[in-house]
Amino acid sequence: MSEDMQQIFADADCLHPADAVEREISRMAAEINAAFGQLNPLVYCVMKGGLIFAGKILPLLNFPMQLGYIHATRYRDATTGKELDWKVPPSEDMTDRHVVLLDDILDEGATLKVIVEYCKAEGAARVYSAVLVDKKHDRKCDPNMQCDFVGLQVVDRYLFGYGMDYKGYWRNAPGIYAVKGL
Numbered sequence: 001m002s003e004d005m006q007q008i009f010a011d012a013d014c015l016h017p018a019d020a021v022e023r024e025i026s027r028m029a030a031e032i033n034a035a036f037g038q039l040n041p042l043v044y045c046v047m048k049g050g051l052i053f054a055g056k057i058l059p060l061l062n063f064p065m066q067l068g069y070i071h072a073t074r075y076r077d078a079t080t081g082k083e084l085d086w087k088v089p090p091s092e093d094m095t096d097r098h099v100v101l102l103d104d105i106l107d108e109g110a111t112l113k114v115i116v117e118y119c120k121a122e123g124a125a126r127v128y129s130a131v132l133v134d135k136k137h138d139r140k141c142d143p144n145m146q147c148d149f150v151g152l153q154v155v156d157r158y159l160f161g162y163g164m165d166y167k168g169y170w171r172n173a174p175g176i177y178a179v180k181g182l
Contacts (some may be wrong), residue, residue: 005169012160012177016152021132021162021176024151025053028130029060031149032100035128037063041098042124044090046115047071049104052163052171053132053151057102068092070101072111084114095123104163105133109145132162133176158182 016024043065045054058067071087099119103112112129119127130149137156154176160166161173170177 005166008166008179009170009173009177011180012173013157013180014175014177015154015157015159016176018174021152022056025056025132026060028132028149028151029057032057032130033060033062035148036061036065036098036100039098040064040066041100041128042066042068042092042094043100043102045069046101046103046112047088048073048171049163049165050102053104054102056162057130065100066092070115072115084111090119090122093123094119096125097123099124099127101127101129103129103131105135105159106131106140106145106147106150107135108139108141110141112147113141113145133159133164135159152176154178 045051047069048071068090069088070090073085073087101112101115106112116127116129128149129147131147132151133154134147134150134152135154135156155178157178158166159176159178160170161175161177163171165171166179
């Protein structure tokens with residue numbers, strides 16, 4: 001399998017190199033700092049995809065916060081999604097808290113929508129979403145779905161890198177890449 005994955009990377013198109021991604025993360029951090037300085041938010045990393053993005057942006061945030069993680073998936077290392085599977089639901093009390101979700105991508109938005117609705121049902125005062133990538137297409141589960149903080153707008157291709165994977169591989173790729181032909 002690793003030889004196949006090496007070829008996937010070799011053939012992929014680099015849409016955004018690491019330095020461009022890092023600039024966007026810094027820009028997003030400045031926006032989030034301005035918005036949450038006095039709100040004492042509860043910040044969640046949405047696993048697995050949000051791990052690298054969260055690891056990059058959290059040290060740039062200059063306000064007190066509590067940090068947790070959520071592990072919810074629809075893909076299970078496949079290239080198409082199914083029903084949501086909660087691996088690790090939120091464990092912190094969200095009642096009257098401002099909740100910030102850090103995730104890798106807004107694609108169709110089904111996973112993020114369920115997580116947002118869950119947080120609201122648990123009593124969050126407000127739920128904000130921050131994604132590294134927003135994929136531009138007309139297949140969003142809710143046509144009005146938008147994130148509060150967005151790094152990069154990308155074309156409608158199968159992406160990997162900076163937390164996004166291709167069949168469970170290349171979350172660690174040093175940039176945002178698109179699989180050749182997908």
